[in-house]
Amino acid sequence: MTKKTLLEIFAIVGIFCLAGCAKKSYAQPFKPAAKISSAEEEKFGRVYQKMSGRAKEAICVAEENKAEFLKDLHTMLEEEKTFRADDKSLFFLIDKKHAASSSYVPKDLVSLEKNSLFDLNKAGMKIRPEAYSALNEMAQAALNDGIRLLVSSAYRSYSYQENLFNYWVSVDGLEQAERESARAGTSQHQLGTAVDFGSISDDFDKTQMGQWVYKNAANYGWSLSFPKGYEDVTGYRWECWHFRYIGKNACRFQQKWFGGIQQFMLEFIDCWKSMS
Numbered sequence: 001m002t003k004k005t006l007l008e009i010f011a012i013v014g015i016f017c018l019a020g021c022a023k024k025s026y027a028q029p030f031k032p033a034a035k036i037s038s039a040e041e042e043k044f045g046r047v048y049q050k051m052s053g054r055a056k057e058a059i060c061v062a063e064e065n066k067a068e069f070l071k072d073l074h075t076m077l078e079e080e081k082t083f084r085a086d087d088k089s090l091f092f093l094i095d096k097k098h099a100a101s102s103s104y105v106p107k108d109l110v111s112l113e114k115n116s117l118f119d120l121n122k123a124g125m126k127i128r129p130e131a132y133s134a135l136n137e138m139a140q141a142a143l144n145d146g147i148r149l150l151v152s153s154a155y156r157s158y159s160y161q162e163n164l165f166n167y168w169v170s171v172d173g174l175e176q177a178e179r180e181s182a183r184a185g186t187s188q189h190q191l192g193t194a195v196d197f198g199s200i201s202d203d204f205d206k207t208q209m210g211q212w213v214y215k216n217a218a219n220y221g222w223s224l225s226f227p228k229g230y231e232d233v234t235g236y237r238w239e240c241w242h243f244r245y246i247g248k249n250a251c252r253f254q255q256k257w258f259g260g261i262q263q264f265m266l267e268f269i270d271c272w273k274s275m276s
């Protein structure tokens with residue numbers, strides 16, 4: 001890639017930033033940026049070019065803060081090494097185009113029934129250990145604010161999801177089912193890191209619990225997966241009840257550089273890892 005092309009790329013990024021980025025403050029700022037190599041800057045340009053149009057608009061990286069972005073990215077990727085290595089990354093990209101195998105089951109799933117901090121709307125629910133700890137931390141914080149969380153769905157096996165999707169097709173037809181339910185192998189619930197809260201309906205957003213979770217989930221590492229107005233990006237209509245555990249650092253990274261859109265950040269990380 002020529003120097004001129006690179007400059008053009010970063011000029012485009014700068015223009016998008018001027019158009020779309022608002023200055024925000026963060027409770028726990030990342031450390032000051034370190035010096036980043038030109039190879040990394042060049043790689044950023046290549047990954048950025050692979051992103052969708054809407055992702056490019058959302059990515060808030062201008063020429064002058066590119067090094068800061070890359071430093072934050074490395075902070076995240078370093079932290080990822082502290083997650084268990086014998087299971088999928090918490091940043092594993094799973095969507096309508098990226099699937100898990102039918103045999104994939106997260107390791108050491110923890111039953112939610114042991115907890116005393118939140119309610120369950122059915123028996124037998126489990127999640128990954130990292131997500132379990134974070135859920136307890138969030139539930140305790142909610143209790144401190146006078147709200148007791150209700151967990152309505154957690155880990156789903158491939159076959160469970162297959163039956164669920166087929167059920168919704170029989171109820172609503174294929175087109176509507178595709179907007180609200182994942183085909184087997186493409187659900188975040190199979191990863192054991194996604195949780196549905198409350199009524200699993202739009203009404204949840206109007207409840208105290210729904211508002212509390214919406215405002216506070218990211219402080220405990222939980223990210224809203226399918227925000228309003230991004231169906232063309234995520235593949236699913238707004239789901240105010242569905243949150244995925246990605247870790248506190250990733251939630252801050254997502255908010256700081258990707259307009260708070262989980263899908264953009266996970267696509268960027270997936271692409272970054274796949275490129276040399």
Ligand SMILES: [Zn+2]
Nearest residue numbers: 194195196242
């Ligand atoms: Zn869900």
